[in-house]
Amino acid sequence: MKIKKGLALILAICSMATFASCGFDEDSSSNGGVKNVYNVESKTKTKLQVIHFDGGVGHIWLDQAAERFAKQYKDKVYAKGKTGIWVDFTNTMTIDTATMSQQDYDVYICERFTTPNALAQGGSVLPLDDIVKDETREGGSLESKLFEQVKGGMKGNDGKYYGLPHYESYGGFSYLTQTFDECLAYFAAEDETNIEEFPSAYGTANFVSTLEAKRSNGPDGKPDTEDDGMPCSIEELIILMDYFKQTTPYAPIALSGSCDNYINYTISGLWASLAGAEQMRNYYNCEGEIEIVDGYYDEPLFKGIDYIKKPKTKKVQLNGSNGYLGNDMVAKYYALALFEIIQKEGFYCDDAYISTRSHYDGQFNIYLGGTGIYKKAAILVEASYWHNEAKKAKCFDQYELLKQASADNLDFCFMPLPTNYYTEGATGKDSCFLDISQTFTVINGNLKNNDEEREAAKDFVRFLYSESELKAFTVETGIGRAIDYDLSAEEEAKLPTFYRRIWNSRDNNAGSNLIMLSGTTSAFRQVWSSINIHLSSDTLSPYAKNSSPFSHFRKQDWDDKSGMYVYGTKTVFDELKITKDEWAKIYREE
Amino acid sequence: MEIVGTEKKKKMGKIHASRMKFYVLMFLPLIIQFLIFYVYLNFSSIVLAFQKYTKNINGLGHTVDFVWFKNFATAFDFLFSARAGEMLGNSLILYAVNLIIVTSLALFFSYYIAKKYMLSGLFRVILYLPTIVSGTVMAILYQYIVTDVYIGIASTFTDEVVLGLLDSSKTSEFLTILIFNVWVGFGANVMIYTGTMSGINESLVESAQLEGVNSLQELWYIYIPLIYPTLITFIVTGMTGIFTNQMSLFTFYGQTGSNFEVDVFGYYFYRLTQDASVNLYPQAKPMYSYPELSALGLIITLIVAPITLITRKLMEKYGPSVD
Known part of the structure; x- marks a missing residue:
């Protein structure tokens, strides 16, 4: 008996430890812990099956929305003998869209592994024109509300809508404001006198010596904006990293050792931020002007960085047939170069090289650094969904437990990324956000002849894209969607500061500073899967699918002849290029 | 009599x-399964190897063209690339290690256990334990041992930053993964050899002992010849696995690939066959589309099948005899 009790006690302690540990999923009763009243299983109701990509954004909103939906449609008859509806969710990170026609799921909410266009071409999904063009929708038709820059990606090659955009995420850097405040890691304004000069091997810069000191204009080049004091150029960003390394107890860069491919997130973000929204849209459309690498000077890329050559650049006009040049963009070269520099200059936190450290561990480096096994780091390489994911996994509870302090005081910030290569001659540019999640909603094409489930699925999708649900989604998750809707001041106040800053930087009404996987040209329709930019896309995976440049930049093989590392920026950049012959395989003139 | 005979015939x-x-x-379910999952699957895969799917630009669906041996040309280019050479090298090293070290040791251990020498029962449990526990659990456990535990211990001897065995260099990573494969695979070998050795007629062994053979001779002249068919099976199946074995890399790294790009065909092909709805169509980068992969699969079959069959024949012909 005593043994049994002892075993039970051990099991109970183990269970508690599991719950306390990071990675514990959302409340299993879902719905944010609220018990469902209307969305409950019943044989007398129509059953709708929804499969949902359960990534960093979670499913609390979806569960709550289903409850509201079931309540609103409780009296609707979709089939004889059934009144009302209930929604059954499958939340998973592995959605098989290849065999949709044989599956029972009615609605799919997917991430980047496929697109509405691909599914439409294969005949796997239903057209949504009646939902998208519905003029009776409160607030106006979805077509009038969808951002222009997302529409192309939601269509099949027959011009009909087959998908609707779900949430967005952007790759970049995140930091804890308290760390930056503690280290006074802000660039000072030119006319500021309260400064601390920092002579670095990469150039000299003035940092503020007090928090009240006036900060530089930042990447947007405008004073008194959110990005003041942030590096306006890659050159300044390198100096900032060196500043952390030389003068503070923080390692400059935190990266999850088991997710080192996350550097692809930040490379994507930097690529877009340096090139600007217009060039990135031209890139996806394979049409319009972009700036590409056209050879190399025999001079270092930056002061103190003599192993990467400065590229010669030229502007070219893309016209479909030369769309492969998009991968030669100068901005991509500099974004890759930054990560070679981070590697070779020792800016990574040591934990980045421990392959058992998860993405949560990487995040802990910036707010639990110095505690337990976590080393201190200042800037995190991650996508913008991480904050929501950490909340969902109850990681901030770990902070409260270990630090005995409220996690609400942690003031995280998604770093406005540099918009210039060099500080001298830098011109301010508005921030731009490249979506790397590429999530969307579609309805299974096998419902074509199933009146009951087809109508239920359409009603559900209509409901999810109603004005109130769009707002509810953002309030719950902090994340935006490529649709024109506003939040009231009260709703905005509910967002964590991390997401509130992004929401305020983003053009929420027209999406002018958003880059989505979308285009209007024939070239886009033909080649999008080869020029797509996301975590594991071919455009960022040298030598092998799903890889990242991280492992190449680690290699130390030196080439005396070129004065560069064998697997350095130039090699990786060249490897990622699409050749003219390769382009001919995927693109044909109409 | 005749009536009885007819009734009997009817009854029979x-x-x-x-x-x-x-x-x-x-047999029907088996035949249906065979027809669908072997005949149909292979037939459609062979057909796919000669096709090209092109997305329609101004409408839904796609156009299918017969492209003769174009996909095979791409597949051959890949097979002769440095990357494929490296992957083949890794697989061959694994195969050789399994063949020479694992098989030799497994034979000795199996003999020891089959002869019920001291602590043989304990050895059996210890050796077979990694096979009982889920491969994923073993991999995670191993990953922590060679990373965090190793760092913890090694750091006490130096002030330098210590990296885990999977994270410090390509050679270290490959060897660490190789050792894991040996560790995990060893138990299964021992289990099967022991089982086969246990079935050997005791009187045969006793008569050999009466003739004065020592333990080594007993193993070499009696046990190995008698378990030779099992040995052949291991060697031949190992050979067919050169192009399919994923070396537990997926268990360690999921879809993202190893830290230093240690790769083998099985793991590489798995990653390539992701993104099903996209990969039907040609991609800019070669070897990503299903038709190209089908062509590659056929080429590999044409390479491996004769080698395997010849090896088997040769081993049967020239292998040791119990006489």
Whole structure:
């Protein structure tokens, strides 16, 4: 008996430890812990099956929305003998869209592994024109509300809508404001006198010596904006990293050792931020002007960085047939170069090289650094969904437990990324956000002849894209969607500061500073899967699918002849290029 | 008499018919499964190797063209690339290690256990334990041992930053993964060899002992020849696995690939066959589309099948005899 009790006690302690540990999923009763009243299983109701990509954004909103939906449609008859509806969710990170026609799921909410266009071409999904063009929708038709820059990606090659955009995420850097405040890691304004000069091997810069000191204009080049004091150029960003390394107890860069491919997130973000929204849209459309690498000077890329050559650049006009040049963009070269520099200059936190450290561990480096096994780091390489994911996994509870302090005081910030290569001659540019999640909603094409489930699925999708649900989604998750809707001041106040800053930087009404996987040209329709930019896309995976440049930049093989590392920026950049012959395989003139 | 004989025949006929029904019902699922998952699958895969799917630009669906050996040309280019060479090298090293070290040791250990020498029961449990525990659990456990535990211990001897064995260099990573494969695979080998050795007739061994053979001779002249068919099976299946074995890399790294790009065909192909709805169509980068992969699969079959069959024949012909 005593043994049994002892075993039970051990099991109970183990269970508690599991719950306390990071990675514990959302409340299993879902719905944010609220018990469902209307969305409950019943044989007398129509059953709708929804499969949902359960990534960093979670499913609390979806569960709550289903409850509201079931309540609103409780009296609707979709089939004889059934009144009302209930929604059954499958939340998973592995959605098989290849065999949709044989599956029972009615609605799919997917991430980047496929697109509405691909599914439409294969005949796997239903057209949504009646939902998208519905003029009776409160607030106006979805077509009038969808951002222009997302529409192309939601269509099949027959011009009909087959998908609707779900949430967005952007790759970049995140930091804890308290760390930056503690280290006074802000660039000072030119006319500021309260400064601390920092002579670095990469150039000299003035940092503020007090928090009240006036900060530089930042990447947007405008004073008194959110990005003041942030590096306006890659050159300044390198100096900032060196500043952390030389003068503070923080390692400059935190990266999850088991997710080192996350550097692809930040490379994507930097690529877009340096090139600007217009060039990135031209890139996806394979049409319009972009700036590409056209050879190399025999001079270092930056002061103190003599192993990467400065590229010669030229502007070219893309016209479909030369769309492969998009991968030669100068901005991509500099974004890759930054990560070679981070590697070779020792800016990574040591934990980045421990392959058992998860993405949560990487995040802990910036707010639990110095505690337990976590080393201190200042800037995190991650996508913008991480904050929501950490909340969902109850990681901030770990902070409260270990630090005995409220996690609400942690003031995280998604770093406005540099918009210039060099500080001298830098011109301010508005921030731009490249979506790397590429999530969307579609309805299974096998419902074509199933009146009951087809109508239920359409009603559900209509409901999810109603004005109130769009707002509810953002309030719950902090994340935006490529649709024109506003939040009231009260709703905005509910967002964590991390997401509130992004929401305020983003053009929420027209999406002018958003880059989505979308285009209007024939070239886009033909080649999008080869020029797509996301975590594991071919455009960022040298030598092998799903890889990242991280492992190449680690290699130390030196080439005396070129004065560069064998697997350095130039090699990786060249490897990622699409050749003219390769382009001919995927693109044909109409 | 005749009537009795006819009735007996009828009765036998009924029994025969019902037996036939039983056999048919028993075999039908197998035959259906064979037709769908072997005949149809391979047939469509062979057809796919000669096709090219092109997305329609101004409408739904796609156009399918017969492209003869174009996909095979791409597949050959890949097979002769440095990357494929490296992957083949890794697989061959794994195979050689399994063949020479694992098999030799497994034979000795199996003999030790089959002879019920001291602590043989304990060895059996210890050696077989990694096979009982889920491969994923073993991999995670191993990953922590060679990373965090190793760092913890090694750091006490130096002030330098210590990296885990999977994270410090390509050679270290490959060797660490190789050792894991040996560790995990060893138990299964021992289990099967021990099982086969246990079935050997004791009187045969006793008569050999009466003739004065020592333990080593007993193993070499009696045990190995008698378990030789099992040995052949291991060697031949290992050979067919050169292009399919994923070396537990997926268990360690999921879809993202190893830290230093240690790769083998099995793991590489798995990653390539992701993104099903996209990969039907040609991609800019070669070897990503299903038709190209099908062509590659066919080429590999044409390479491996004769080698395997010849090896088997040769081993059967020139292998040791119990005489």
